Amino acid sequence: MTLNPPPSQQTPQSPRRIPNRRVLIVGNYCHDVLIQNGSVVAETLGGAASFISNVLDSSSVSCELVSKVGHDFRYEVIHSPIVAPDKETTIFEAYFDLGIDGIGHADRVLKRVSACDPILPSDIPDSRFDFGMAVGVGGEILPETLEKMVEICDVVAVDIQALIRVFDPVDGAVKLVDLKESGFFHILHRIGFLKASSDEALFMDVEQMKQLCCVVVTNGEKGCRIYHMDDEMTVPPFLAKQVDPTGAGDSFLGGLVVGLVEGLTVPDAALLGNLFGSITVEHIGQPKFDLMMLQRVKDEVQKRKKQCNLSSSHKNDHNEFHERLSPARFSCVDSQLQPKLLVNGHSCDR
Ligand SMILES: Nc1ncnc2c1ncn2[C@@H]1O[C@H](COP(=O)(O)OP(=O)(O)O)[C@@H](O)[C@H]1O
Numbered sequence: 001m002t003l004n005p006p007p008s009q010q011t012p013q014s015p016r017r018i019p020n021r022r023v024l025i026v027g028n029y030c031h032d033v034l035i036q037n038g039s040v041v042a043e044t045l046g047g048a049a050s051f052i053s054n055v056l057d058s059s060s061v062s063c064e065l066v067s068k069v070g071h072d073f074r075y076e077v078i079h080s081p082i083v084a085p086d087k088e089t090t091i092f093e094a095y096f097d098l099g100i101d102g103i104g105h106a107d108r109v110l111k112r113v114s115a116c117d118p119i120l121p122s123d124i125p126d127s128r129f130d131f132g133m134a135v136g137v138g139g140e141i142l143p144e145t146l147e148k149m150v151e152i153c154d155v156v157a158v159d160i161q162a163l164i165r166v167f168d169p170v171d172g173a174v175k176l177v178d179l180k181e182s183g184f185f186h187i188l189h190r191i192g193f194l195k196a197s198s199d200e201a202l203f204m205d206v207e208q209m210k211q212l213c214c215v216v217v218t219n220g221e222k223g224c225r226i227y228h229m230d231d232e233m234t235v236p237p238f239l240a241k242q243v244d245p246t247g248a249g250d251s252f253l254g255g256l257v258v259g260l261v262e263g264l265t266v267p268d269a270a271l272l273g274n275l276f277g278s279i280t281v282e283h284i285g286q287p288k289f290d291l292m293m294l295q296r297v298k299d300e301v302q303k304r305k306k307q308c309n310l311s312s313s314h315k316n317d318h319n320e321f322h323e324r325l326s327p328a329r330f331s332c333v334d335s336q337l338q339p340k341l342l343v344n345g346h347s348c349d350r
């Protein structure tokens with residue numbers, strides 16, 4: 001398997017005097033309302049940007065976040081959003097008892113019931129970044145926004161949900177369109193990674209996309225599969241007791257980018273993605289990662305890098321890395337209290 005960290009595939013750069021900043025995350029925060037049997041069971045901070053920055057901040061990877069919210073935004077966050085005073089924050093209702101949703105999840109029907117403003121190229125700083133993450137949830141990323149990102153970032157990772165979601169004009173139900181019809185297709189040869197859930201992957205031609213970039217398809221409790229050029233491989237999952245699937249794909253992408261920033265190979269980085277995804281499904285809302293677990297993961301990442309530098313035979317055997325990360329992950333599960341449901345936006349105590 002030759003899935004190594006991606007080359008810089010963006011435009012050639014003029015000689016740099018200022019070092020790149022690390023990671024740029026672009027996507028709106030939102031309010032998530034979780035509904036079951038007709039009742040609101042929890043209200044939480046949502047949006048891929050919030051789950052991803054939680055993973056990056058917890059892993060001490062420096063990031064900058066561009067997000068827009070309305071006057072009603074009700075959460076305290078580390079990375080302040082742009083406030084559009086005459087708008088409301090994007091709101092998603094997630095129904096957990098309506099069967100199969102428009103995007104194929106058997107356990108969740110998503111409706112966007114309010115949408116904040118899109119993120120424009122002028123909202124994004126003009127600095128250079130090592131990684132850009134285009135992670136919209138409610139249609140806030142425009143083709144010109146993604147174009148600016150590929151210009152200023154060495155490598156861009158895109159969540160396909162930012163590109164292919166459309167919203168029912170009456171009830172806001174989320175539907176998906178084919179990637180070719182999304183209005184973004186012409187930019188995709190300039191991105192480094194495209195992440196999709198297995199349901200979303202049905203809306204792209206993986207064979208075609210893997211020639212343009214590294215494609216990562218997540219598959220819930222089964223882990224994920226990576227495709228690039230003629231290589232593909234499955235990356236194994238970690239065991240989890242699922243409470244709420246919301247944010248698993250986002251935390252996965254956060255973990256993947258943490259791994260890439262640390263200099264891991266793509267399969268090893270995807271393993272970190274699986275780790276953060278598996279922890280996220282055990283929580284309602286934003287997971288608070290256990291400090292001991294984070295430290296053990298950091299130590300294992302450093303060991304893994306040293307090992308891979310010393311011996312090329314370790315590079316492809318990421319099963320060994322999986323075995324070493326598993327106890328780190330379970331030390332955290334054992335020390336957890338059961339998550340409480342959230343009501344009215346109070347944070348999740350563990
Ligand atoms: N039940 C689960 N058990 C263990 N890991 C999970 C589980 N659900 C999700 N994950 C992890 O989170 C990742 C993303 O989850 P997935 O359900 O595929 O995405 P999405 O949340 O976008 O639908 C998976 O690839 C896996 O690593």
Ligand SMILES: O=P([O-])([O-])O[C@@H]1[C@@H](O)[C@H](O)[C@@H](O)[C@H](O)[C@@H]1O
Binds near residue numbers: 031048049247
């Ligand atoms: O669960 P997941 O697919 O990774 O990502 C989710 C989005 O699909 C949803 O629109 C948003 O409201 C959630 O907060 C979360 O970002």
